[in-house]
Amino acid sequence: MDDALWEFVVGAGDHWGTTYGLPPVAGRVFGWLLVCDPPEQTADDLAEHLQASKGSISTATRILIGFQMIDRLRIRGERADRFRLKHGLWEQQLLDPGLDKTRALLTQGLDALADSPAPRSERLRELDLFYAWYAERSPQLVEEWREYRRTHLAAKQEQATGGRGV
Amino acid sequence: MDDALWEFVVGAGDHWGTTYGLPPVAGRVFGWLLVCDPPEQTADDLAEHLQASKGSISTATRILIGFQMIDRLRIRGERADRFRLKHGLWEQQLLDPGLDKTRALLTQGLDALADSPAPRSERLRELDLFYAWYAERSPQLVEEWREYRRTHLAAKQEQATGGRGV
DNA sequence: CTGAATGTTCAGTAATATCTGAAAATAATG
DNA sequence: CATTATTTTCAGATATTACTGAACATTCAG
Numbered sequence: 001m002d003d004a005l006w007e008f009v010v011g012a013g014d015h016w017g018t019t020y021g022l023p024p025v026a027g028r029v030f031g032w033l034l035v036c037d038p039p040e041q042t043a044d045d046l047a048e049h050l051q052a053s054k055g056s057i058s059t060a061t062r063i064l065i066g067f068q069m070i071d072r073l074r075i076r077g078e079r080a081d082r083f084r085l086k087h088g089l090w091e092q093q094l095l096d097p098g099l100d101k102t103r104a105l106l107t108q109g110l111d112a113l114a115d116s117p118a119p120r121s122e123r124l125r126e127l128d129l130f131y132a133w134y135a136e137r138s139p140q141l142v143e144e145w146r147e148y149r150r151t152h153l154a155a156k157q158e159q160a161t162g163g164r165g166v
Numbered sequence: 167m168d169d170a171l172w173e174f175v176v177g178a179g180d181h182w183g184t185t186y187g188l189p190p191v192a193g194r195v196f197g198w199l200l201v202c203d204p205p206e207q208t209a210d211d212l213a214e215h216l217q218a219s220k221g222s223i224s225t226a227t228r229i230l231i232g233f234q235m236i237d238r239l240r241i242r243g244e245r246a247d248r249f250r251l252k253h254g255l256w257e258q259q260l261l262d263p264g265l266d267k268t269r270a271l272l273t274q275g276l277d278a279l280a281d282s283p284a285p286r287s288e289r290l291r292e293l294d295l296f297y298a299w300y301a302e303r304s305p306q307l308v309e310e311w312r313e314y315r316r317t318h319l320a321a322k323q324e325q326a327t328g329g330r331g332v
Numbered sequence: 333c334t335g336a337a338t339g340t341t342c343a344g345t346a347a348t349a350t351c352t353g354a355a356a357a358t359a360a361t362g
Numbered sequence: 363c364a365t366t367a368t369t370t371t372c373a374g375a376t377a378t379t380a381c382t383g384a385a386c387a388t389t390c391a392g
Contacts, residue, residue, distance in 0.1 A: 004278035011271055018187035023380055034293075035275055037286045043339075053382045058340055079337060079390065085289060090296050105177050109201060112170035120203045123251060126319055127200075130256050133314045141307075148299045153292060189350060209369075219352045224370055245360065245367060339388070349378070357370070362363100 001049060005035060009050075020067055025052050026060035030069055033085045040073055040082040068092070094145060095138050103131050167215060171201060175216075186233055191218045192226035196235055199251045206239055206248035234258070261308050265301050269294065 001009070012034060013027025022030070028050050033041065036049070043057045050057075061083055064070040069089060073082045086092075106128045113121040167175070178200060179193025188196070194216050199207065202215070212223045227249055230236040235255060239248045252258075272294045279287040 002278070005275075008271070008275040008278050011274065015268065015271055019185060021184035021187075025381075034289050035279060035286065037282070039289070054339080055341080055383070056381055059380085062340085081339080090293060102181065105174070105181055108177065109171075109174040112168070112174050113201060116203070120201065123200050123205070126315070127256060129315060129319050130311065133311055133318075137307075137310070141303075144303070145296065145299055149292070149295060152299075153295055191351075220369080221353070221371080222351055225351090228370085247368080334392090335390105336392105337388100337390075339386105341386075342384095343382105345380100345382085347378105347380075349376105351376075352374090354373100355371085357368100359366100359368070361366080 008035065016069075020069070022063060022067075023060070025050065025056045026063045028052075029057065029060045029083070030064060030085075033070060033083065040075070040084045042080040042082050044080065046083070091142050091145065095142050096135075099131055099135050103128065103135075106131065174201065182235075186235075188229060188233075189226070191216065191222045192229045194218075195223065195226045195249070196230060196251075199236060199249065206241070206250045208246040208248050210246065212249065257308050257311065260311060261304050262301075265297055269297050269301075272297065 009028055009031040012031030013022075013024060013029075015027075016022065016030055017024065017027025029046055032046065032049060033039070036045075041049075043054060043061065046052070046057045046061075047054055052060075061070065061072070064083075065072060069086055070083050071086050073084055075082055106124055109124045110121055110128065113124065175194055175197035178197030179188075179190060179195075181193075182188065182196055183190065183193025195212055198212065198215060199205070202211070207215075209220060209223045209227070212218070212227075213220055216223075218226075227236065227238070230249075231238060235252055236249050237252050239250055241248055272290055275290045276287055276294065279290065
């Protein structure tokens with residue numbers, strides 16, 4: 001890949017890597033899977049393009065699968081597995097950005113403050129309410145995004161692919 | 167603080183620390199500021215409760231201020247600065263979860279793919295559309311949250327504070 | 333079943349990040 | 363202005379994380 005694309009891959013790896021706490025190579029695998037051709041890459045493809053060892057790639061893919069950011073594919077007639085960005089990743093993220101984990105943490109904090117005067121737990125209570133609101137709201141939000149995409153992306157795809165769709 | 171609260175502080179520090187790429191002490195400062203009493207703490211308060219050096223606290227507060235997660239306060243009549251969770255933090259996060267930075271990154275990627283066949287940049291274009299949609303949508307979303315809070319948190323505050331409000 | 337290709341694990345090493353503590357800088361008080 | 367409190371900086375020490383590469387395990391084709 002050329003330098004400009006490499007810069008993007010590293011930058012994207014760093015960006016989403018920071019967000020999810022990924023090691024550098026895992027971030028880059030994710031970044032590369034955003035722009036590679038074809039979108040389904042073998043471990044060897046990844047190791048070659050990202051100049052990383054097989055071991056790192058194995059660890060990175062395991063981590064990314066754990067975060068549900070990529071899928072492992074078994075292609076009929078091919079020996080090697082392939083990896084691909086998880087379909088519906090952004091929608092899923094919109095629907096549930098780790099709500100359960102965060103709310104469990106807040107519950108833990110509220111329990112720890114159970115014997116304290118009420119005002120002390122006000123910050124946590126507001127935050128808990130915020131997450132409760134979001135959990136309630138997000139399914140509808142996903143629908144709104146789908147509708148928006150239907151109208152906006154479809155038009156662009158039309159031009160780009162001659163209407164073949166994706 | 168007791169063990170249960172300490173566990174929360176560390177867990178919260180780890181949780182938001184992972185999300186923002188914070189060092190451990192910075193995460194804990196943030197965690198502590200979610201539950202401390204009073205909500206405004208001096209550097210000495212922080213160092214003592216979190217058992218960290220003055221130097222670490224100074225670095226941690228600088229980082230958190232940079233992320234706009236906390237504010238530095240100059241209290242009239244007090245020599246030492248105090249730190250406090252930034253007001254409106256969650257709303258601000260809802261309004262703009264790093265949209266500009268992310269979209270700049272996507273533009274960089276799209277530029278790098280400018281000479282490639284259109285299908286290759288489809289993943290980035292959809293993601294860019296996603297962020298465009300969110301940027302358009304989020305101000306209204308903040309209003310919805312405020313309305314929700316008005317109805318739900320107000321009621322709870324009533325019980326907790328006898329209607330004095332906050 | 334056998335051999336070859338693929339995938340995983342992990343010990344050892346390298347790289348990075350983080351913290352402490354003390355010195356330097358800054359700010360506030362009288 | 364001198365003194366003291368507070369804050370920042372940063373060199374050095376420590377701790378943590380991440381990577382490589384080779385051994386081991388697994389899977390697949392014939």
